[in-house]
Amino acid sequence: MSAAVAAEWTKLRTLGEMWWLAAGVIAVAIAASAGMLATTHVSPGAPGPGPDPTKLALTGIDLAQAVVAVIAVLAVTEEYGTGMIRVSLAAIPRREAILAAKALTIAVLTLAVAVPAVAGCLAAGRLLLPGAGIDPAQGDPLVTLGAGATMRAALGTVLYLALIALLSVGLGAIVRDTAVAAGTVLGLLYLPPLLALLLTGPWKRHLEQIAPMTAGLAIETTRHLGASPDTPWVGLGVLAAWAAGALVGGGVVLRVRDA
Amino acid sequence: MTALAAARRGPGLRDAVRAEWTKFRTVRGWLVALVLAVGLLVLFSYLQAHGKHTGYCTGPGPGDCVNGHPYVPDGPGGEAVADAYELASRPLTGDGTITARITSLTGRIWAGASNEAPSLSDTRPGLAGWSKAGLLITPSTRQGAAYAAVMATGRHGVRFQYDYTHDQPGLSGLPSAGAARWLRLTRAGDTITAYDSRDGTSWHRIGDARLSGLPRTVRVGLFATSPNTYGGRASRATAAFDHIALRPSGGSGTAGVTASWRATSTGIGPRDFYTALGRGDVRRRGGSIIVSGSGDMAPAVAGAGADTASDSLLFGLVVAMIVLIVVATMFATSEYRRGLILTTLAATPRRGRVLLAKAGVIGAAGFAVGAVASAVAVPFAEQVMRANGNYIYPTTPLTIARVIAGCGLLVALCAVAVLGIGTILRRSPVAILAGVVLFVLPAFTGPGVLGGPGGGGGAATWLYTVTPAAGFSVLGLMPRSRLVSFPYTMGNGYYPLAPWAGLLVLCLFVAGSLGAAAIVLGRRDA
Numbered sequence A: 001m002s003a004a005v006a007a008e009w010t011k012l013r014t015l016g017e018m019w020w021l022a023a024g025v026i027a028v029a030i031a032a033s034a035g036m037l038a039t040t041h042v043s044p045g046a047p048g049p050g051p052d053p054t055k056l057a058l059t060g061i062d063l064a065q066a067v068v069a070v071i072a073v074l075a076v077t078e079e080y081g082t083g084m085i086r087v088s089l090a091a092i093p094r095r096e097a098i099l100a101a102k103a104l105t106i107a108v109l110t111l112a113v114a115v116p117a118v119a120g121c122l123a124a125g126r127l128l129l130p131g132a133g134i135d136p137a138q139g140d141p142l143v144t145l146g147a148g149a150t151m152r153a154a155l156g157t158v159l160y161l162a163l164i165a166l167l168s169v170g171l172g173a174i175v176r177d178t179a180v181a182a183g184t185v186l187g188l189l190y191l192p193p194l195l196a197l198l199l200t201g202p203w204k205r206h207l208e209q210i211a212p213m214t215a216g217l218a219i220e221t222t223r224h225l226g227a228s229p230d231t232p233w234v235g236l237g238v239l240a241a242w243a244a245g246a247l248v249g250g251g252v253v254l255r256v257r258d259a
Numbered sequence B: 001m002t003a004l005a006a007a008r009r010g011p012g013l014r015d016a017v018r019a020e021w022t023k024f025r026t027v028r029g030w031l032v033a034l035v036l037a038v039g040l041l042v043l044f045s046y047l048q049a050h051g052k053h054t055g056y057c058t059g060p061g062p063g064d065c066v067n068g069h070p071y072v073p074d075g076p077g078g079e080a081v082a083d084a085y086e087l088a089s090r091p092l093t094g095d096g097t098i099t100a101r102i103t104s105l106t107g108r109i110w111a112g113a114s115n116e117a118p119s120l121s122d123t124r125p126g127l128a129g130w131s132k133a134g135l136l137i138t139p140s141t142r143q144g145a146a147y148a149a150v151m152a153t154g155r156h157g158v159r160f161q162y163d164y165t166h167d168q169p170g171l172s173g174l175p176s177a178g179a180a181r182w183l184r185l186t187r188a189g190d191t192i193t194a195y196d197s198r199d200g201t202s203w204h205r206i207g208d209a210r211l212s213g214l215p216r217t218v219r220v221g222l223f224a225t226s227p228n229t230y231g232g233r234a235s236r237a238t239a240a241f242d243h244i245a246l247r248p249s250g251g252s253g254t255a256g257v258t259a260s261w262r263a264t265s266t267g268i269g270p271r272d273f274y275t276a277l278g279r280g281d282v283r284r285r286g287g288s289i290i291v292s293g294s295g296d297m298a299p300a301v302a303g304a305g306a307d308t309a310s311d312s313l314l315f316g317l318v319v320a321m322i323v324l325i326v327v328a329t330m331f332a333t334s335e336y337r338r339g340l341i342l343t344t345l346a347a348t349p350r351r352g353r354v355l356l357a358k359a360g361v362i363g364a365a366g367f368a369v370g371a372v373a374s375a376v377a378v379p380f381a382e383q384v385m386r387a388n389g390n391y392i393y394p395t396t397p398l399t400i401a402r403v404i405a406g407c408g409l410l411v412a413l414c415a416v417a418v419l420g421i422g423t424i425l426r427r428s429p430v431a432i433l434a435g436v437v438l439f440v441l442p443a444f445t446g447p448g449v450l451g452g453p454g455g456g457g458g459a460a461t462w463l464y465t466v467t468p469a470a471g472f473s474v475l476g477l478m479p480r481s482r483l484v485s486f487p488y489t490m491g492n493g494y495y496p497l498a499p500w501a502g503l504l505v506l507c508l509f510v511a512g513s514l515g516a517a518a519i520v521l522g523r524r525d526a
Helices: A002-013 A018-039 A053-057 A060-082 A084-091 A095-132 A148-175 A178-198 A201-210 A212-220 A232-256 B002-009 B013-025 B028-050 B314-338 B340-347 B351-387 B397-425 B428-445 B458-466 B468-475 B499-523
Strands: B055-057 B065-067 B081-083 B085-093 B096-110 B123-125 B132-138 B148-153 B158-162 B166-169 B181-188 B191-197 B204-210 B217-225 B235-248 B262-266 B281-285 B288-293 B297-299
Touching: A002 A018, A002 A060, A002 A084, A002 A095, A018 A053, A018 A060, A018 A095, A053 A095, A053 A148, A060 A084, A060 A095, A060 A148, A060 A178, A060 A212, A060 B428, A084 A095, A095 A148, A095 A232, A148 A178, A148 A212, A148 A232, A178 A201, A178 A212, A178 B028, A178 B314, A178 B428, A201 A212, A201 A232, A212 A232, B013 B028, B013 B340, B013 B351, B028 B314, B028 B351, B085 B132, B085 B235, B085 B281, B085 B288, B096 B132, B096 B148, B096 B217, B132 B158, B132 B181, B132 B235, B148 B181, B148 B191, B158 B191, B158 B204, B166 B204, B181 B217, B217 B235, B314 B340, B314 B351, B314 B397, B314 B428, B314 B468, B340 B351, B351 B397, B351 B499, B397 B428, B397 B468, B397 B499, B428 B458, B428 B468, B458 B468, B458 B499, B468 B499
Parallel strands: B217 B288
Antiparallel strands: B055 B065, B081 B297, B085 B217, B085 B262, B096 B123, B096 B181, B096 B235, B132 B148, B132 B217, B148 B158, B158 B166, B181 B191, B191 B204, B235 B288, B281 B288
C-alpha cells in the first residue's frame, strides 16, 4: 500500500498544472471572500436575523471548492486520458488499492491546501467585516477561533474541502473522461442550490438537506443554527455519505470494468 | 504556379467548416448532449414556472384561497399601465376648450410601517416627483383608456402627457398662490392641443396629440393623482383649481365652477394592483374646485408583482450552458488528446482558419440549442405561469423573438468563449472550471433571486455589467419608464444593461478569448 501511495504521490505532484491549481485554491478562496466582504454593507438595524460573520467570511470556499474538485478529477481522469492507467494497473493489480491510494494522497493534499485557505478567509473576515457594518458595536461577534462554534466551522470547512475532493475522485473513477467528470461534479455541487432558490416549502428544505454543497456547508454555521438545513455535523455527514458512495461506486466499476 | 499557391493556402474556410462539422457530428455523445441540453432547458423552465404562484385569500380557511393576480390594465399601445386617479368631469360633445388655473399642489406621503397597507391616518406632508394634477380629456374613465392631459407635477414642472407613454415639458416650477399656472386643452377632431400660461393672457403651446378614434362625446375635467415615491411609499396629491371654463366650440353654454362636475375614482378598487393612499375626493370651496387623488397614469413597472415571459428561463439556460461548456471544451481538447490536431493542422495550414471553423460549428450548435429550447420553453412556461395565477407583462411577438434569438446567441457565445479557453489550455478541466465560474455562478446573484430592496446589491450589479454574465441581459423584459420614479435595480428584477449592450460585453470577452487562442495556436508547436 505504501508503494501505491508513493506512486500516486509522484503522479500527482508531477501533473502539469497541479501546483498552480493548488495555489489557486488558496488564492481564489481568499480573493473571493475579501471581494465579497469589501462590497458588502449591512445597514444597522436592518430587519431579519443578524448576519453570521463566520459563514460570511468563508464565502470564498463556495468558489474554491470548484478548484479542489477539478484537482481531484484531474488526478483520476488524466490517467485514462493518457493511457497511463494500464501501466498503473499492471504495476499494482489490486485495483482498489490504487483508488484508495489516490483518495488518500488527494485528501492529504487538499487538507494541506485547505488550512491556509480557511485561515486566510477567516482573517479577511476579521479585518473586513467591521467595515461592512458587522461588528460588536451592532451586537455581531468578531470572527475569532477562540469561539467554539467558529473553531468547529473552521475545522469542519477544512474537512468539507477534503470530502469534496473524495467525492470528485469517486466520480472521476466512474466517469473517466476529464471534461464530463468535471462538468458532472460542478453540476452536482452548484445546481441543487440554484434549484433551491426557485423552490419553496418542504421541497426546498429537503433538497438543501441532501445536496452535497448545501448540506456540507451547514458546518460553517455559527448563528441561527435552526435556519440551517441540517445541523452542522449531520450536514457534513451527508456530504461524507456522498463521498463514500462515489468512492465505493468508483471502486466497484474500477474492479469490474475493462480499464 | 496558381495551383502551388492554392496548395500552400490550403483549403478554404468552407472546407475547414465542413471538416469540423464532420468531426462534431460523428461523435454521438456530443449530439446526444445537445439534445439533452434542449430537454434540460425546457424541463427546468417548466419547474421554475411551476414554482411561481400568485393568489389571494378571501377568508382564513384553507379553501378560501384561489389563484389569481390583481388587475393590471393594458394601455392603448398594448403595454401594461397604471391608471388610477380622481376626476371631476363633464361630457363634451364635439370640439371645445377647457381652461383652468391651478393655484396649489400639495400632498401627503404614507409614513407608517412599510409592511402595512397605507392609510391616511399616518402621513407626513410632501409630494412625489410625479404627483400630478391638471386637465384631462378621455373617451371614458375605464382603466387603460386613451387620454390626453396637461398637468402640474411635483418636481417636473408643467407637462403635457398622453396615452401613458408620451410626455412633453411646459413651464417649470410648482404652482403656488404667488405663481399660479394656467392650463388649457383644446379638442379639434382627433387632435388635442395643450397650452400653458403664467397669467391667463399670453398662452404658450406645449404640443399636440392625435388620439385616433376619439368618439364625438368625451369626458373632460380636472384630475389629481400621486404615485408611489422612489422609496415605495404611497402618496396623495391635492390641487386647487379656479377660473374654470369648459367652452364647446359652438360658442354657447360655457360650464364654470358652479356647473355640475361628476366625481369619478378610477383604479383604486380592491382588485386593482396600484397601491393608493386613501380614496380620492372632489370638493367645492368658494370659487375653487379641490381635487385629491392617489395612483398614477403611466406605464406599469415592476411592483405590479408581475412576471415576464422570460422569467422562467434563467435556470434552464444555466443548465444547458453547463452541457455546452463541457461539449465545447471536449471539441477543443480532444484533438490534442488523440493527436488529431497534427492531421488537422497539416490539412489546413492556416491555423486561424481552423479555429474560426471550430468556433462556427460550436457556435451554431450553441445557437440551435438556446434558440430551439427557449422557443419551446417560453410559450410553455407562460401557460404554466398564467395557470398558476401569475400576471405576465404583455409582450409583442417581436420581443419574444428577441428573447429567443438572445438565448441562442448567449449559449453560442458562451460555447465559443469556452472553446477559445480550451484551445489555449489544451486541457479540459481548467476550461470547464473557467466556463462554470464565468457563466454559472453569477446566476446565484441574478435579478430577483436575492429579493428585497437591498437584494442583488453592488456586487451583483457589477457582475452583470463587466463580466461575461452581462450576456444574461438578453432575458431583461421588465418595462422601465422615465415617467416612473422607481429603483430599477437587480433586486427588483432589472438587469443593469440593455440586452444588446449585455451581448456586446459578452462579445468582447469572446473576441478576447478567440483572439488569444488564435495567437497561441499560431505560435505554438501543436
